[in-house]
Amino acid sequence: MREDVHLPAQFAREGLRVRKREPTLRRPADVAEFQLGMSSLSLHGAHEVAPYMPKGMQDAGTAMHRSASQFAVAAKEASIDHDVPRALGALTKVTQACVGCHAGYRLKQRSD
Ligand code: HEC
Numbered sequence: 001m002r003e004d005v006h007l008p009a010q011f012a013r014e015g016l017r018v019r020k021r022e023p024t025l026r027r028p029a030d031v032a033e034f035q036l037g038m039s040s041l042s043l044h045g046a047h048e049v050a051p052y053m054p055k056g057m058q059d060a061g062t063a064m065h066r067s068a069s070q071f072a073v074a075a076k077e078a079s080i081d082h083d084v085p086r087a088l089g090a091l092t093k094v095t096q097a098c099v100g101c102h103a104g105y106r107l108k109q110r111s112d
Pocket of ligand 1: 060098
């Protein structure tokens with residue numbers, strides 16, 4: 001049997017190759033979603049700390065959680081369609097959200 005004309009074998013090989021690559025592309029997606037994304041809100045007790053933040057800071061936090069979830073989706077899609085540049089573009093939005101909040105807000109020790 002010649003491998004190059006045997007499509008099922010070729011598919012099986014491609015399938016194996018894709019599965020081997022999956023962990024590297026899926027792990028960042030899961031970390032982003034569950035530790036930074038919308039799924040992380042209850043984990044980090046967002047509802048308890050948000051009232052202590054000014055409105056603009058809450059919005060910056062929400063922007064970060066949203067962009068992290070969007071990156072998670074883009075990274076998962078990249079494991080299927082190999083559109084890595086799009087995933088990296090989505091990751092840039094996450095870091096922009098980090099920088100956006102750091103530039104505008106600082107913690108300060110209470111003086112009383
Ligand atoms: C909603 C606002 C907000 C967002 C969004 C945010 N941070 Fe922060 N971050 C802070 C504040 C406030 C501090 C406390 C340090 C300060 O007062 O400057 C801090 C501190 C840090 C520190 C510790 C710095 C130090 O001096 O020890 C790191 C590291 C950090 N952030 C990383 C990130 C990363 C990475 C992201 C994005 C994934 C992010 N932050 C998103 C508000 C934010």
